[in-house]
Amino acid sequence: MTNGIFITFEGPDGAGKTTILSMISEKFNHAVITREPGGIDIAEQIRKVILAKENTAMDPRTEALLYAAARRQHLMERVKPALEAGKMVLCDRFVDSSLAYQGFARGLGIDEVWTINQFAIEQMMPDLTIYFDIEPEAGLLRISKNKGREINRLDLENLNFHQKVREGYHILLERFPERIVKIDASGTLEEVYKKTLQIIETKLAEKSL
Numbered sequence: 616m617t618n619g620i621f622i623t624f625e626g627p628d629g630a631g632k633t634t635i636l637s638m639i640s641e642k643f644n645h646a647v648i649t650r651e652p653g654g655i656d657i658a659e660q661i662r663k664v665i666l667a668k669e670n671t672a673m674d675p676r677t678e679a680l681l682y683a684a685a686r687r688q689h690l691m692e693r694v695k696p697a698l699e700a701g702k703m704v705l706c707d708r709f710v711d712s713s714l715a716y717q718g719f720a721r722g723l724g725i726d727e728v729w730t731i732n733q734f735a736i737e738q739m740m741p742d743l744t745i746y747f748d749i750e751p752e753a754g755l756l757r758i759s760k761n762k763g764r765e766i767n768r769l770d771l772e773n774l775n776f777h778q779k780v781r782e783g784y785h786i787l788l789e790r791f792p793e794r795i796v797k798i799d800a801s802g803t804l805e806e807v808y809k810k811t812l813q814i815i816e817t818k819l820a821e822k823s824l
């Protein structure tokens with residue numbers, strides 16, 4: 616599609632994507648670092664609607680459509696122009712999050728969610744997706760430690776959902792083996808960082824051949 620390179624970071628909550636992305640961004644200081652849902656003003660506004668605690672009445676399909684709408688806007692405003700300018704774009708979450716969370720864990724169906732996302736992204740898929748794999752318990756524990764509290768009842772109620780999210784990602788790994796690379800995210804930050812860097816550098820070397 617372009618001269619740039621589009622790399623996405625995926626995985627369950629607490630896998631370490633955001634932390635590793637900020638470490639990687641120091642190495643590739645010319646790269647565009649962004650995230651979904653959000654990244655630009657209109658998409659951040661949509662993010663607020665999706666994540667607002669008071670919106671308990673939100674239908675799962677509405678949620679999937681809003682993620683796809685935010686994705687489209689972010690893609691057109693930030694990702695596509697950067698790729699066309701030959702830049703590297705590193706994005707925290709992309710379409711695989713919708714497939715794993717809405718498609719599989721919420722039960723809308725991976726194929727159904729893929730179809731609505733085709734309208735949003737047309738053919739603009741990542742060159743590489745790094746999937747940070749972790750047991751949901753460990754991911755939630757990291758998040759709760761960060762907030763300085765133990766895992767509570769609500770977190771545990773969510774465990775089943777997070778287990779499904781992980782299962783969803785494993786289905787995607789089988790479906791897109793040439794695009795998605797799995798990393799064991801349960802190691803130390805240094806280990807996960809080194810592995811991530813190695814995968815990105817391998818891809819960059821392939822691209823320049």
Ligand SMILES: Nc1ncnc2c1ncn2[C@@H]1O[C@H](COP(=O)(O)OP(=O)(O)O)[C@@H](O)[C@H]1O
Nearest residue numbers: 628629630631632633634757758761802803804
């Ligand atoms: N490899 C790791 N080992 C221990 N703690 C980690 C590791 N990676 C991330 N963390 C911590 O776990 C918490 C969640 O990490 P974060 O990067 O926000 O995850 P994500 O973006 O995948 O939800 C943060 O407090 C972070 O410092």
Ligand SMILES: Cc1cn([C@H]2C[C@H](O)[C@@H](COP(=O)(O)OP(=O)(O)O)O2)c(=O)[nH]c1=O
Nearest residue numbers: 628629633651652682708709712713716717
């Ligand atoms: C992009 C995207 C995110 N999400 C979810 C995953 C996260 O729980 C939440 C994003 O919140 P965020 O605070 O960015 O979480 P994280 O740091 O784990 O990336 O939205 C979806 O359900 N579908 C999507 O398409």
